[in-house]
């Protein structure tokens with residue numbers, strides 16, 4: 001059996017990103033096998049993320065914006081993103097671009113196959129796909145299913161349904177997406193709408209909820225219809241695409257490195273930010289760090305410093321406030337965006353802030369519910 005240097009189990013966002021970053025590194029000539037059960041020819045998702053300056057996928061961005069709109073309770077407005085831009089990348093553009101780039105490398109193989117098993121062995125990582133065995137020095141696995149049932153942790157879901165609509169009247173401001181619009185019935189949860197304009201008559205309108213249970217399909221659709229009727233002067237409109245997704249918002253510990261020759265990546269590796277669901281940029285950073293470590297040390301080691309673990313605590317506190325309904329979510333996000341510049345919020349969510357900057361953001365939150373949430377989180381962890 002041929003032994004590869006790297007097997008990438010799952011050629012979705014994380015797997016293709018890792019292969020892309022490897023192809024940009026001194027390891028570009030290593031033998032790599034990318035296994036996925038799908039051909040990745042569908043536009044199955046759209047990624048939004050913020051970034052300072054230009055990133056590796058700048059040329060294939062679908063849209064990018066310097067200003068976003070926020071609609072909260074008693075505060076609304078355009079938010080200038082300063083050094084950041086809010087970027088939108090369509091899944092299909094990413095898959096096509098990265099796969100055709102990787103196709104130039106004779107040492108990188110793609111195989112469409114269903115992975116049945118990923119297993120540690122003394123000789124390396126072992127994968128069975130379509131009943132065929134494969135072996136590699138390291139297996140990078142984005143297919144491992146997360147078990148988000150730990151009762152001592154927070155297990156929320158971010159679930160959303162979106163429609164790409166084309167309207168009779170020009171009603172979208174192409175320079176200004178609505179990032180969070182809370183003008184939708186909260187029903188005791190955190191519910192908001194995104195509007196991402198493609199042009200004056202076409203946009204992705206997405207209804208998003210943070211809670212613990214999915215809704216029947218008709219409820220998302222009802223909320224979308226109501227929002228469009230109340231807040232967009234569309235005239236008639238047609239739906240050309242739909243998007244549905246569920247992203248874990250959980251602080252259940254994930255194992256990025258379950259064993260010597262296996263590394264989990266993407267959502268499976270814990271690269272989803274628990275308090276926001278944003279995954280794309282965190283995965284890029286994690287994949288770049290893995291490649292750097294492979295280049296410099298020959299091992300895919302990524303050990304965040306002890307001090308950085310404070311961000312996990314902040315995530316858990318926010319999840320606890322949401323899970324336990326300690327404060328209305330629409331009011332909480334309104335305070336966040338009213339009292340802090342978006343540049344500081346993005347930096348905080350990117351986990352790049354100093355303790356002083358974090359104190360100012362945390363201080364803008366309601367004291368009592370956040371203190372109770374902190375105590376509850378510490379209690380849960382201690383016992």
Ligand SMILES: Cc1cc2nc3c(=O)[nH]c(=O)nc-3n(C[C@H](O)[C@H](O)[C@H](O)COP(=O)(O)OP(=O)(O)OC[C@H]3O[C@@H](n4cnc5c(N)ncnc54)[C@H](O)[C@@H]3O)c2cc1C
Nearest residue numbers: 010012013014037045047048114115245266267278279280
């Ligand atoms: C609809 C949607 C919209 C999202 N929008 C955003 C966003 O705007 N911003 C953001 O930061 N994050 C977003 N996310 C979250 C996150 O970025 C994506 O889920 C991202 O695709 C996760 O990357 P991944 O590589 O972990 O998983 P995936 O991209 O899902 O890749 C896993 C791959 O493994 C393959 N696979 C799984 N099981 C097997 C098997 N047994 N055998 C073979 N292949 C297998 C799958 O076919 C898939 O290609 C979104 C998620 C969804 C679902």
